[in-house]
Amino acid sequence: MSDFTNARGYPIGEMSKRTGVNIETIRYYERINIMPKPDRTAGGNRQYNHDQLKRLSFIKTSRELGFSIDEIRALLEMVDREDFTCGEVHGLTIGHLASVREKIKGLRKLEKALVGMAAECSQGNVPDCPILETLFQTRTRSKPALPT
């Protein structure tokens, strides 16, 4: 058990362990410029500092809350500029909340439709299935949103 103090910096594996972000994903974040290029050892291995650890945590938490990379990029830009207002951040959050609610709505419709279909099914051994009949029905105008 080695202890990584601030002084030495964290290798990428330690960053991964501490944040739960996959190593490959950390390098990916660097490539798309939401993580900065870290220092390197003499041999060329990445060495991260504590701020970078915090930043990666931020990204991870935000992703888990369903923010897209672009939304996170926007949040991080505000932070980096250091001139953001709380209202801006609130706006972004509310916008994201709305899209989450949209998704939930869509999925609930699906749920209903699936429950309805399954309920009609006798589950018997006969190859005469009301589910398939429903699926084969000619299409109507309606256009429920696909979940993404």
Added chain:
Amino acid sequence: MSDFTNARGYPIGEMSKRTGVNIETIRYYERINIMPKPDRTAGGNRQYNHDQLKRLSFIKTSRELGFSIDEIRALLEMVDREDFTCGEVHGLTIGHLASVREKIKGLRKLEKALVGMAAECSQGNVPDCPILETLFQTRTRSKPALPT
């Protein structure tokens, strides 16, 4: 207004109009073998028949219900083999229903978290934002599922 009777067959654009599936997507479905290779005109343009129209409708409806391509492939294989039982289809549907419910659950957690964060925010003009503070918090063990 031309009428496409069974005899002549439908060109791809007509298929697209009737099902709401994008032309490019129809060709994609052929490439991944969930739509059969249709007849061609002398000049090489696709000509679909009524069965193929029904099949495409089936796929579209199933996609709208959130079935993955692989699930649809499984359903279609049953249909093609003509030896499926209603129970099998029911099983697939129930399985899909479960995954839809999982997604809803995950999204509701997100919703709650976002609402909580937003509520704490004064929306003021000061750059001292409880939302960002939350996002910057050091990570815990918990690992809410990402919506996909």
Added chain:
DNA sequence: TCTTGCTTCTGTAGTGGCTACAGACCGCAT
């Protein structure tokens, strides 16, 4: 010092489910 064995490196390609071109050809009406 050398070896062992884990970690990390770069670069590229794959995932799902499409979508978006470019540049050529088809087919039908006038």
Added chain:
DNA sequence: ATGCGGTCTGTAGCCACTACAGAAGCAAGA
């Protein structure tokens, strides 16, 4: 014959990663 829209193939891009291959770094033990 001409014009114009529909269609063709093939390839590359989207998002957010993930999965390699093959080489090189690095720390601990013999």
